[in-house]
Amino acid sequence: GENVEQHPSTLSVQEGDSAVIKCTYSDSASNYFPWYKQELGKGPQLIIDIRSNVGEKKDQRIAVTLNKTAKHFSLHITETQPEDSAVYFCAASKGNQFYFGTGTSLTVIP
Amino acid sequence: DAGVTQSPTHLIKTRGQQVTLRCSPKSGHDTVSWYQQALGQGPQFIFQYYEEEERQRGNFPDRFSGHQFPNYSSELNVNALLLGDSALYLCASSFPTGDTEAFFGQGTRLTVV
Numbered sequence: 001g002e003n004v005e006q007h008p009s010t011l012s013v014q015e016g017d018s019a020v021i022k023c024t025y026s027d028s029a030s031n032y033f034p035w036y037k038q039e040l041g042k043g044p045q046l047i048i049d050i051r052s053n054v055g056e057k058k059d060q061r062i063a064v065t066l067n068k069t070a071k072h073f074s075l076h077i078t079e080t081q082p083e084d085s086a087v088y089f090c091a092a093s094k095g096n097q098f099y100f101g102t103g104t105s106l107t108v109i110p
Numbered sequence: 111d112a113g114v115t116q117s118p119t120h121l122i123k124t125r126g127q128q129v130t131l132r133c134s135p136k137s138g139h140d141t142v143s144w145y146q147q148a149l150g151q152g153p154q155f156i157f158q159y160y161e162e163e164e165r166q167r168g169n170f171p172d173r174f175s176g177h178q179f180p181n182y183s184s185e186l187n188v189n190a191l192l193l194g195d196s197a198l199y200l201c202a203s204s205f206p207t208g209d210t211e212a213f214f215g216q217g218t219r220l221t222v223v
Contacts, residue, residue: 006152032209032210034212036214043216043217045214046212049211052209089152096141096158096165096204097143097166098143098145098153098155099155100152100154102151102152103150103151103152
């Protein structure tokens, strides 16, 4: 099966700085890579995704990059704000099954 | 659009009991997947339903079963509850194709005592 590793497990940044979260996956057949934000007591919320035929995608302050050769993808958040504080999960999808990383707890310090 | 809705939000059960969790998918979606999220972990895939049939299954025992109704809503049943079944159970809805967005509900927090 697929194995997704995510680093770091915790990340603290000053407000306005950038945050980067990295994930690796093992199965080259995975072709869809979403990122989710989960706030305390809530379900995961899709914030951005990328498909295997694309190397980079950006949506305002959030960007995702994918390196299929190296089997890794990253989430970049620029100009961080306190409301960005949450747990972020990466996932890799093969077929319709999502394999999630173990999460990164991001704290943005005002 | 109400999005994905799950009920109940919280549940406490005794070891050995049975539980049923419910999910209504986002409007327009016909595929429902269930995930188990232990504290501090990422969600783990349980199974997926499409056209009222189980289409894929993760590494979970037969105590975990499900159902999908003609209106695309779904139920997750867990029999003979164990303490280790305590977790947040998440429902996600999507279209049936592989590389498509999945939207999650707020989850059901199950506590087994």
